[in-house]
Amino acid sequence: MEKHQSHRPNIPKPPLFIFLLHFLTLHLNISSAYEIPVKYFINCGSKETVNNGSRNFVGDKKSSTSKTGFFFTKPSSTDTNINQSPSNISALYNTARIFKEQSSYVFKTGGVNTTYLVRLHFFAFSSHTDLSTAVFDVSASGFLLLHNFTAQSSKRFPLIKEFFIPTNTSKFQISFTPKQSSFAFVNAIEVFPAPPLNFSLGEAKNAGEQQPTSVLQTVYRINVGGPRIESDRDTVWRNWETDDSYLVDKSSAYTYKTTVSFKNLFDETPELVYMSAKVMSNTTGNSKVTWSFVVNKTAGHLVRTHFCDIISISENTLAFKVYINSNISQEINATNYLRNYSPFHIDFQVGSHDSGVMNVSIGPVNPEIDKSPFLNGLEIFEITDTLTSMPAAATESNSPKTTVVSSVLGSVAFLCILAAGFYFFYKRRRSKAIENSVWSKRSSTTKHPVQNLNLGLKIPFSEIKSATKNFSPTQQIGKGGFGIVYKGILSNGTQVAIKRSSPGSGQGLSEFETEIMVLSKIRHQHLVSLIGYCEERSEMILVYEFMENGSLTDHLYNSDSPSLSWKQRLDICIGAARGLKYLHNDSPQVIIHRDVKSANILLDQNLIAKVADFGLSKSGPPEESHISTKVKGTFGYLDPEYFTSQQLSQKSDVYSFGVVLLEVLCARPAIDTHLPRDQINLAEWAKYCNNKGVIEEIIDPSIKTQINPNSLQKFMETAEKCLQEEGVDRPSMVDVIWDLEYALQYQQTPVPREPHEDSTITASSAFVMPDARRLPSLDSTIYIDDDSATLSENLPHLNAGESSPQMRTQNFDQ
Template sequence: MYSNTHILFSLIFLSFTLNIVRVLGKDSESGGSNSYILSCGSSSGGTDDDGLKWVSDSNFLTSNNNSLIATAQYQDPSLPSRIPYMSARIFSSESTYKFPVSPKKRLWVRLHFYPSSYSNFDPTNSYFSVIANEFTLLNNFSASIIAKATTQAYIVREFSILPVQSGSLSITFKPSTQHSGSFAFVNGVEVIPMPDIFKAAHLVGFSDQIVDVRNSSVQTMFRLNVGGQHIPASNDSGLTRTWYDDSPYLFGAAFGVTYEASKNLTIQYPPGVQEYIAPLNVYSTARSMGPTPKINQNYNLTWVFQVDANFTYVVRFHFCELQLTKINQRVFDIFLNNQTAQKSADVIGWAGSRGVPVYKDFATYVSDGYGGDELWVALHPSVSMKPEYYDAILNGLEIFKLNDTSGNLAGLNPTPSDMLLEAEAVNKFSPSESYRRGRVIGSVVLGVGGASIIVAICIFLYQNNKGNADGKESRLGNWLPLYNSSTNTTKSGKSTTSSQLSNLAAGLCRHFSLEEIKNGTNNFDESQVIGVGGFGKVFKGIIDGGTKVAIKRSNPSSEQGVNEFQTEIEMLSKLRHKHLVSLIGFCEEGGEMILVYDYMDKGTLREHLYKTDEPPLPWKQRLEICIGAARGLHYLHTGARYTIIHRDVKTTNILLDENWVAKVSDFGLSKTGPTLNQTHVSTLVKGSFGYLDPEYFRRQQLTEKSDVYSFGVVLFEVLCGRPPLNPSLPKEQISLADWALDCQKNGILEEIIDPHLKGKINSECLKKFGETAEKCLLDHGLDRPSMGDVLWNLEFALQLHEALGAGVIEEEKENNTYAMHNATISIEEESIASEETDDSNGREAFSQIMNPRGR
């Protein structure tokens, strides 16, 4: 019914709107400008982490309400603030809020929902309707189902309500009578005046019919900055809207090209177009079809959106010509669901000159008959007009759903896919990384460019499916940890609920008794703790009379659970490679989940990069560690029976043995990759702050190139000696990936490298290393290199470092036997190294090819 991408992003853009201080949100307690920002179920309100003041909702409830106040039992790490989400108003019967408002004034109505457990109220039993005056905003609404389908902890719905004539707005919550024991709840309500930004629109397919949006209430479905980046609400034109990247909605591989206004072009709103229609940032970027006329004539630039069937939608196109100056230079047709909305669109013809914004509204009705719940937007050059350039352009796009004839705006609850229903817990970080939580996220949102994308990733990668307190999986949404603290045990101490896991693990690796584990760790003595992670504590232990091992013990309150435990066993017990950590065995007695690994004497890579008393690693050693980790990942992608995607590549998951050999670890989130007939795996978004592939986040489509992106962050982390996210730095430097990319593109990468490496990396080696990392971080996975190509280039960077250090390159240049630029391997080219998985002969083969004189 709904695609995962649509649900995720249509809700994401609404949720971000609420995390920025709103221009229109005045003092809600005094009702300034008739704005109301209510923290529901709170006795005193408070100020959220972004400085926005919320007040108690108690003064706005009518006397006949039947409600309770409650506090959420669990605070999801992705919540942007405790206020308003940790308190809730719960309604067991129909109840109403009433607000005095200015007559004839449109209103933003925003509703916040956090479907957590509240006392004895199970969020999966909550189904309800919401009615604003005569308009039905939600019907049979289940926040739990939506949270499950979108892998999102909290939900926001935004509506623009028709001007109120009476000077009073009523918002009524009605528990469903179709579900026994159902209740309604809400965490936050906002009612804010807004200007009327709507006008009449032609109904596509009917030349003589007009849809007067001014007489309708609407729900905002999509708001996109086409060809540009995320625009936070604080940068909007006074309407506190959030604009999102359009690329997740593009159909197929035809992405066209993007560009932005030149610095000497001043964009000016013409008479009749208010600045609040769209911010300048929307009009200063664009997407076009590209420079090749023959290609452009044979395809449409197309976006596809999942919507609710049997509603009328208004699609608003924002245009601003940034390049051309004359009429008939760029002319194109506009289509909505295969119907012509506009023939021969000419932006210069409409605007009169370059740099002048215009917008056009078109209405279309989406019925069950065409595509069911899809809305297609397409642009194609108007060949019949014989323009100078066969091309099309678009700067921004908004889609609004109009109420039907009965005043209804409510759609159906989504149906989660099988993948989304997998009971997987999300990777949780160690206490040392706690700065990356909600408050930090709010800071990073205000950062520039790609940092905003990283923050969006941070906010939504923590969504979890947790088990109920009784250990049984909920049918719709699970909000407690997967770990079952109430597992029953027999007198012998063996679990009675883990037989399935035992059977699955049987024969794959050694099964330790709990007594063996306790003996090996001195009964889990705290002095033996060598690390703490999302799964729990890691102990140094001794087994079999003297063999050192690392013993990872699950924390009962950990969000990682039995799925990660099982995945780790099944993955690692079948894999053996020099650059993968070896799993020795496991234990699952007495409610314990314990994994036993080879002991890695030097700890994690991160421990040797920053915030450490360890001596700084020399550049050659850092390169060799990166090469070892790349070999391990390359083996996962190509050397095993199936492609294996690690899904959590980071410096704390690269361990070092006593000989400084790098080994990739922690396979709890790993996935078997796509088959020959697939291009990706659709799955929940999981990973770690600062490392997560933005394309994977946008599309929920996992490929091995997601590991490549994460590894690119690791490369810059190794080079710069700093964490991937550091909120104490200036905004443009918070995200290492964005900051390093910017420096790389501007040719100043050497200025931000680890001070211990200054003057110790030759320029050619640094150039090759920087180019390799940059390619790993490209926006689109198809453009990124394979791990085999990354491996080749890192090997070459090491050869450059060693050869230049010995003077070999200069000598061979003089003899005209070695030309460095000719020998440089392009990272885009296919490399035979992508078939090489053996460490020993691979290094020798590379050395013979790249350095004939040997070392």
């Protein structure tokens, strides 16, 4: 038997990321199949045993440790599905155990210093208890696994949460803690020792040593280039997805498959993963192949990439690089890694990232020589750190000894917290003094751009405090990327919205200055007006005109605001488009907003739309075709061309506006992680529904019967053009306004259909949505009248079958 080889290259840590490389070469037939020493499969809330493939889930009713090896600690109840589940839903999801107070499943384990694979199954079936309303926490062995968890997205399909949890005790405990006035539930539980996957989880070596430090939660498990692998084809019952929906550019790679069989792989990866791969295409001119994933932006992640050279004719011919978010890279070459048909994996530990997007890429080391970078499989795990986790639930008995120890530990902890408080208070005072000193020094030599303007827009901090009643929570009306937004009234009686920068908000001086620089020089009916700003006492505060009806988002979803009619939505879209058109075409410098989304379209008391939040905007001379800049924006709205090339243009705003149009039609967010995975990205889901001929099914039900078919068709044609993959194929905002004006005209003036027209034609069959990429879902003051009124006045009444005229203008990106 050959010895497992491991290699850990000496690679410098890149800034902002911790890079962990773990290499393992796997030879064929080097280990026997993994035998699980002890396993628990529990059918919660039932006394029946349910067969689910090769697993038998035992009912937990009347469970006892002697018979089943597990028990739960507090009284609970059960619930049963009152409707017959669809044929594709297992009988495992017909019952659930419900907890009204904190309770735990406690398992007898075979030993200490073990990593357990835990799966929790949730399905909010129809019952007298609405399971979808449950809100609760789940913890295990001292780690907080799920916080404020709700199973609303599991109404149609079961939701399975998978974790790898190290423990150094002889008992393993999973606790469910309902939130106040709520309850917790679970349909099924799986617990068994994980195979030797060689994760660096910081296991304690022996019982009594320090607590293990990390848990991994599975986020994605991808069979790249191959089919979906169901759980029964994996020795530890893992599901592997296909990769196509995550591939940014489908033309950048092709699928390669082999019939060579791989048996008894060391880490129990199914052989099907290594029997296929995605290989970089040599015909498209791409420099990389990229897969993009939505991840928790506040958490670190472990990324495991799987490789097996099934494509080379001879050995020692391949060399390529793997990239994570363009910040971490590792060369894969024949000398250190690649041998024909020898599987291996490489792990990357990646820090948190504000974008909430993770890109995994492969590309050549030398594009002239290396033509075939490839990837076989990919797993992404979220890392949970015990330092930020809640403690596990208390055990069944609390002895006096435990109470004394807890009291002592509590006193020590209190003293530590008190000392830390004094330390950070001192540090904060000192850092503020240094910050003010540096600011004063800089101001005395080179004034920053805001000071150079010498604007009469400064508002004293004392007036800001008075206007917001000393920043009273009762005056808060929202919270954004810059900070908290307050409602206030200035001393002259003007009602205003006041944005106060918050520490750790992710935006700072640069965004503050950009907002002032842009809005102080322009005025337009469809742009939010800046009233003033304050920069006293290290504060960064922006004061705007007050918008009585909040954001467009508030009227589409997640609020109690009244629903908008279809005509109102069209008027709002046209108004926002006019604001963007002014930025692109009519301001002294071309301004690209860079963060167009429904939350940044505000509505006044008459529902007039105004574009807001210019902190990320960029400006440039009209003759420039694009601006090369670091990618910023909001995931789900990002232009894929800008995302991959880092070249920003007017058409980047046009793409984002296309996503807003779909939001307006469907009344759902651009990215909704509570939905099933194929529905998370709105643009992608709309494309899928359109291809299936069911686009009407995702329209907001409150307006579905209001929409004139011709108006809907024109509106969707506009969205289609905005969402084209290449910026050159997208319309200018001038053209967008024309098209939306026509959609409004169709809605206001119904057009009779000609006798020869097929009355069964729907809007979804009249156009084709583009194949949306999955992305990771800045001198004088100018006052300008709303120049777009002429468009409405001169718009001809339409006859059936007429197409809209296209206004030809000099565009920024032509």
